[in-house]
Amino acid sequence: xxxxxxxxxxxxxxxxxxxxxxxxxxxxxxxxxxxxxxxxxxxxxxxxxxxxxxxxxxxxxxxxxxxxxxxxxxxxxxxxxxxxxxxxxxxxxxxxxxxxxxxxxxxxxxxxxxxxxxxxxxxxxxxxxxxxxxxxxxxxxxxxxxxxxxxxxxxxxxxxxxxxxxxxxxxxxxxxxxxxxxxxxxxxxxxxxxxxxxxxxxxxxxxxxxxxxxxxxxxxxxxxxxxxxxxxxxxxxxxxxxxxxxxxxxxxxxxxxxxxxxxxxxxxxxxxxxxxxxxxxxxxxxxxxxxxxxxxxxxxxxxxxxxxxxxxxxxxxxxxxxxxxxxxxxxxxxxxxxxxxxxxxxxxxxxxxxxxxxxxxxxxxxxxxxxxxxxxxxxxxxxxxxxxxxxxxxxxxxxxxxxxxxxxxxxxxxxxxxxxxxxxxxxxxxx
Numbered sequence: 001x002x003x004x005x006x007x008x009x010x011x012x013x014x015x016x017x018x019x020x021x022x023x024x025x026x027x028x029x030x031x032x033x034x035x036x037x038x039x040x041x042x043x044x045x046x047x048x049x050x051x052x053x054x055x056x057x058x059x060x061x062x063x064x065x066x067x068x069x070x071x072x073x074x075x076x077x078x079x080x081x082x083x084x085x086x087x088x089x090x091x092x093x094x095x096x097x098x099x100x101x102x103x104x105x106x107x108x109x110x111x112x113x114x115x116x117x118x119x120x121x122x123x124x125x126x127x128x129x130x131x132x133x134x135x136x137x138x139x140x141x142x143x144x145x146x147x148x149x150x151x152x153x154x155x156x157x158x159x160x161x162x163x164x165x166x167x168x169x170x171x172x173x174x175x176x177x178x179x180x181x182x183x184x185x186x187x188x189x190x191x192x193x194x195x196x197x198x199x200x201x202x203x204x205x206x207x208x209x210x211x212x213x214x215x216x217x218x219x220x221x222x223x224x225x226x227x228x229x230x231x232x233x234x235x236x237x238x239x240x241x242x243x244x245x246x247x248x249x250x251x252x253x254x255x256x257x258x259x260x261x262x263x264x265x266x267x268x269x270x271x272x273x274x275x276x277x278x279x280x281x282x283x284x285x286x287x288x289x290x291x292x293x294x295x296x297x298x299x300x301x302x303x304x305x306x307x308x309x310x311x312x313x314x315x316x317x318x319x320x321x322x323x324x325x326x327x328x329x330x331x332x333x334x335x336x337x338x339x340x341x342x343x344x345x346x347x348x349x350x351x352x353x354x355x356x357x358x359x360x361x362x363x364x365x366x367x368x369x370x371x372x373x374x375x376x377x378x379x380x381x382x383x384x385x386x387x388x389x390x391x392x393x394x395x396x397x398x399x400x401x402x403x404x405x406x407x408x409x410x411x412x413x414x415x416x417x418x419x420x421x422x423x424x425x426x427x428x429x430x431x
Contacts, residue, residue: 027085027092028053030124031060043067049080058085061099081120091125111141128163147182168206170196176215184223190215204284205245205277210235230254246273256335263335271330276323283316321363324351339376339405346370347413364427369413377405398423 028051038046049061065078080099085092097116100108108117115137124130139152153175160169172194179187191214198208214231230253237247253266290309296302327347334341347369380391391407394400400407401421412419416427 027058027087027094027124031085035062038064056087058087059083060085091123094120094122094124096120096122111139112137130161130163132159132161133157149180150177151179152177165200168198168200170194170198172212184220186218186220188216188218190217201239201245202277202281204281206237207239207245208235208237225257225259227257228253228255229257240274243277245275245277247271247275261337263337265333266335267331267333269329269331271326271328273326273328275325276320279316279320279323283313283320286312286316318363321349322352324349336376336379338378338382341373341375341379343371343373345372365416367413369411371409371411373409375407377402377407380407 031051032048035046035048038044043066045065047063047065049063051060052058060083062081062083063078064081081096082099083094083096085094096119098118100117118134118136120132120134122130122132134157136152136155138154139150141151142149155172155174157172158170162168172192174192176189176191177187178189179185192212194210194212196208196210198206200206210233212233214228216230217226217228219226231251232253233249233251235247235249237245240246248269248271250270251266251268254264256263256266286309290306290313293302293305293309296305326349327345329343329345332341332343332345347367349363349367352363352366380387383391391400395402398421400409402408408421410421418425418427
């Protein structure tokens, strides 16, 4: 019995000693894989400035540089992260912080104190399951000179990624913020929450289910007050049948208030149905190849490569639409002080074998569509003289009709003919 206990203790000792070595080796490998994955993205360059590995831990410095053309001018062109890895028996934990220069650190000292502006904690177990938690600190600051006050709650984003990628889960929780200016300007943002689950179908498509809510936004500027109450967005993407997906999006706002005028129940409902998965992936792959042409240094070769990819994009779009799909805005409602804007849109492209290689023109022969839109006359009366001139031209051509205090458009597309408010207009045969 004592021998068995001794063997068991030795076994536990081996696991305890070898566990950090195995997890540390795995962490280093995954770190360099992440660097390679970032460098595969257009407009991003990642460099490992250092990786100092010990038995129970490691420290790294990573620099990530962004293409300036991809960013707003006020955004930093590059960021650096310092990361400490802890090598456990069954898992690796990595804690990353932004590495700021001395000038920026000094400028944020009064606001943040010793707290890092962003902390990212990543945990990966031996089975490959990963959890990432990113947080920003709470801030309570009063400008001693101007008297401006700012209070920002802790922002937390969590992403759980299983090793098989079958059910990735993401969530955001932020109680909000409040800014009060000595000049009378105020801004307050209420609770923001988001949950999303997803499973990867292909390199470019995921099935997912998302709900985002924002309790409120309110602001005061130059005695003009704005209030938004209860913004909600939901989306779902799912396999409808073999080789097809359906995707839907819905957004609603309970109330928008400008001073004393209140507008209620804004809503938009959009759906995309019967999208062909294989053809969509092919199109996205061609877009990736088009982005890769930006790396070609020779201008002539780059132009030729771009022309080739643009031609393929046209072919891929034709192939995608040839498989058929449906696009709907089933509800559009915007409440305004001058009346309500309402509308619906339906576009249907049936699957067709005969037009497989005939180009967009042949596909358009089978496209069907319907549009209905109503806009209050008084709302457009607020537009400038240029818009009014364009409106008069549309009325003269019967593209818009006036029905009492509402401008309306009813349009129908079928067999290469658009019927707008009773006026038929054949489409050019080469469209």
